[in-house]
Amino acid sequence: DVKVTQSSRYLVKRTGEKVFLECVQDMDHENMFWYRQDPGLGLRLIYFSYDVKMKEKGDIPEGYSVSREKKERFSLILESASTNQTSMYLCASSSRNEQYFGPGTRLTVT
Amino acid sequence: SQQGEEDPQALSIQEGENATMNCSYKTSINNLQWYRQNSGRGLVHLILIRSNEREKHSGRLRVTLDTSKKSSSLLITASRAADTASYFCATETWGDDKIIFGKGTRLHILP
Numbered sequence: 001d002v003k004v005t006q007s008s009r010y011l012v013k014r015t016g017e018k019v020f021l022e023c024v025q026d027m028d029h030e031n032m033f034w035y036r037q038d039p040g041l042g043l044r045l046i047y048f049s050y051d052v053k054m055k056e057k058g059d060i061p062e063g064y065s066v067s068r069e070k071k072e073r074f075s076l077i078l079e080s081a082s083t084n085q086t087s088m089y090l091c092a093s094s095s096r097n098e099q100y101f102g103p104g105t106r107l108t109v110t
Numbered sequence: 111s112q113q114g115e116e117d118p119q120a121l122s123i124q125e126g127e128n129a130t131m132n133c134s135y136k137t138s139i140n141n142l143q144w145y146r147q148n149s150g151r152g153l154v155h156l157i158l159i160r161s162n163e164r165e166k167h168s169g170r171l172r173v174t175l176d177t178s179k180k181s182s183s184l185l186i187t188a189s190r191a192a193d194t195a196s197y198f199c200a201t202e203t204w205g206d207d208k209i210i211f212g213k214g215t216r217l218h219i220l221p
Contacts, residue, residue, distance in 0.1 A: 004152070033208065042213035043153075043198070058208070090152055097141055097202060099209065101152030 003027075004102040006091055012108045019078040021105055023091030031094045032074035034058075034066065036087040037104075043090065049074055081109045114142075114199040114212030122218040129186040131215040133199030134179075140204045142175055144184050147196045147214070156184075156197075186217075194219045 007022035025032065033048040035058075045058030047066040055066050063085060067075045074093075078085055086109045092099040117132045133142070141160045145153040159166045159175045159182065166173045172185040186193055196216050200209040 031208075035211075040213070043211040045208060045210075048208055088150075092153075097158055097209075098143060098155040099153075099200075100155070103152045104150070106150070 006102040021076040025093035029093035033092045035090045116212045116215040120216040133182045
């Protein structure tokens with residue numbers, strides 16, 4: 001079974017802090033994705049990566065950056081957290097069509 | 111960019127009844143997928159239907175695809191309490207490795 005893990009289930013950070021969200025997959029998938037999910041807005045793609053050291057902007061990349069130094073790990077970075085980044089963050093990986101999701105990180109920025 | 115749009119936004123039915131959710135999309139697709147999300151959790155892939163397929167079954171799930179109407183439906187037969195969740199359709203277009211999710215249908219199965 002594919003396993004996608006995220007570093008934290010719940011996280012509380014202060015405005016202005018630098019925040020790292022880590023995602024690890026164990027199936028040697030090429031593609032990895034970061035989404036945020038907000039009520040009434042569904043899932044919105046922040047960034048994705050096709051390969052190590054490669055990254056592509058999604059629909060809402062502003063205020064975020066990513067890092068993919070190893071194939072199994074895809075990190076989402078909030079350079080300076082703001083209250084409007086309070087959300088559920090979901091990581092996913094895929095090799096072909098279907099995506100496998102981690103359990104999500106609920107981030108609260110105060 | 112929103113591609114799929116589910117209908118209805120929320121649905122409550124009695125246990126044992128069938129639940130039908132619909133998805134409409136805008137552009138030509140390679141495939142359409144349905145996912146389930148239990149409250150506060152990640153999404154789980156349920157079923158994928160390719161653009162050249164019209165119907166697909168998996169257990170109690172039946173998915174149809176009408177590319178002329180750019181729409182799909184997900185039918186869950188003989189619903190159970192454990193089917194209470196949000197259901198999302200997602201579309202993949204040709205030559206694109208990313209998929210675009212709709213906003214989801216919240217399904218509540220009443221005991």
